[in-house]
Amino acid sequence: MSSVSGEKQGIQRLMKLTPPKDQWTPVDSALHTPKMFFCNYKKAQERMFAAIYHTFKHHYQNNFLYHRVCEVNGITPDQITSEYDVQKIPLLPDAFFKDYPDGNKFLHWLKTIFTGSLPKPFFKSNNPSYDEIIDEFNRKGTSIMFTSGTSGRFSFIPRDTRSWNRVKYSAMKSVMELMDYNPTDQVILLIPDPRQTNLTIASLFGIAYDLYDPSNIHVALDMKITTQFLRMQRDETIGLSEKLKAKALATISPLVQRNSDLRVIHLLEEAEKNKKRLNIAGPPFWLDQIMERMKKEGTTVRLPESQILTGGGWKAEENKRLPEELFREKVTEILGIPEERYHDVYAMSECSSVFLSCEGHYKHIPPVVIPLVLDENLNPLGYEQVGRFAFIDPLPDSYPGFIITGDKVKILERCPKCNREGPVLDVEVTRMPGFEGRGCAAIMAELMQKDGEDHSELPVG
Ligand SMILES: [Zn+2]
Structure with missing residues (x-):
């Protein structure tokens, strides 16, 4: 953190997301008590067992599906008596959140994966679309984040306000301790407007609105991305004329892309001229697209005080994939941002951190x-061993955050490289072999395919 007033402002911003102490559960104690996440890691973890026990019991008692999973595994909260028992907690594959039925059974499915009772929604029709459902729950304070893998199936993760505030709080702590955080910085978000979409990548990068002054944030793409938009983009509609219509509607036109890129380049040049600090955040393919445009035009900027935060993976543009190291060099060459000011984030809809x-x-x-x-039999492996990533996340109240991913780590x-504590x-x-590609960057990249390219021939995702 770069200044005293910056630090003070940071704390104030965190306070906004902290409930009054008399309302704390063991989960809030675990999240809000540590002053620093990465300073004294052991101490920061002191309250984790109580939090995990509390959350596990909550989902065991209030989540119909998860209760069944526990019954099948023969596990009850009584058996979780110390931190050594935590590994007994049944984990769900992330596919669990993709296993929704179509049509009007979707709402019912949402109720079964939700822990506790969903707010009562109101719909005009008997068969509301995913987007109508998402919008209605947004209005009722439950955000349903979505993302999609290569299969075209969405993952839907419902969060009540409290669970979503915990996501924001945890992410903000990481930004404040791992990046050079200054609340007065300018921000460029290479994403669709997070206030208009529940697409995971937009929601997560949208945490910028809690970290920085909204008037200093520039969003590259001012449009609403809905599940319908994405389904049309994936050519799931029936009939040839429908398909043609969908294609015309569901790709961001090269002109819109070009104008958006030129606006971003203009902001970069302004920041250089006025010696302003910028934080540029978004999926790497988009930043690459902008840098390629600058390269073609023979322009570079020098922004030694600025920072980059990429996230969302590379998936869709596998052919353009650059190893991170090469990409960092390119950032230094074209934007003049030093490598140590380049950050990348691994995040997913299902995890609060x-x-x-x-x-x-x-x-x-x-x-x-x-x-x-985990190894292939889902037994835990130690440090330095490659396997399948899983996690026990006590922060969400609204769904069980005990999850096995398809990612290899x-x-x-x-x-x-640094002195911070913790793994x-x-x-x-x-991705693990045999698991579909995932990722919001994939979705975004698909939206930006140039005109004339045949979607159906491209590997989706
Ligand atoms: Zn480090």
Whole structure:
């Protein structure tokens, strides 16, 4: 953190997301008590067992589906008596949140994965669309984040206000401790307007609105991305004329893309001229697209005080994939941002914490989530071993955050590059073989395919 007043402002911003102490559950104690996440990691984790026990019991008692899973596994809260028992907690595959039925059974499904009772929605029709359902719950204070993998199936993750505030709080702590945080910085978000969409990547990067002054935030794409938009984009509509219509509607036109990129380049040049600090955040393919445009025009900027935060993966533009190291060099060459001011984040809809890289490019695991690496029989592996990533996340009240992902990772006991405490993810996170690609960057990249390209021939995602 760069200044005293910045630090003060940061604390004030965190306070806004902290409930009054007399309303704290053990989960709030675990999240809001540690002053620092990565300073004294052991101390920051002191309250985690109580939080996990509290959350596990809550989902066991109030989530119909999860209760069944526990019954099948023969696990009850009574058996979770110390931190050594935490690994007995039944985990759900992330596919669980994709396993929704179509049509008007969707609402019922949402009720069964939701812990406790959903707010009572009101719909004009008997068969509301996903988007109508998402909008109505937004109005009632329940946000349903969505993302989509290569299969075209969405994942839907419902969060009540309290659970969503915890996501924001945890992510903000990571930004404040791992990046050079200054609340008066300018921000460029290479995403659709987060106030208009529940697409995961937009919601997560939209936390910028809690970290920075909204009048200093520039959003690159002023449009609403709905599930219908994405389904049309994936050519799931029937009939040829429908398909043609969908194609015309559901790709962002090259002209809109070009204008958006030129506006971003203009902001970069203004920041250089006025010596302003910028934070540029978004999926790497988009930043690459902008840098390519600058390269073609022979322009560069020098922004030594600015920072980059990429996230969402590369998936859709696999052919353009650059190893992170090469990409960082390109950022330094074209934007004049030094490598240690380049950060990448690994995040997913299902997890309340984000894994943000430090100046040494290792992704730090916050003390409010228990990371696990599993072998093919789902037995836990130790540090330095490659396996399938799983986690125990006590923060969400609205769904069980005990989840096995399809991502392949390696966890190191501590960061090889910095002095912060706690485990880190190794630089590269990839998908397990046989698991569909995931990622919001994939969705965004698909939206930006140039005219004339045939969607159906491209690997989706
Ligand atoms: Zn580090």
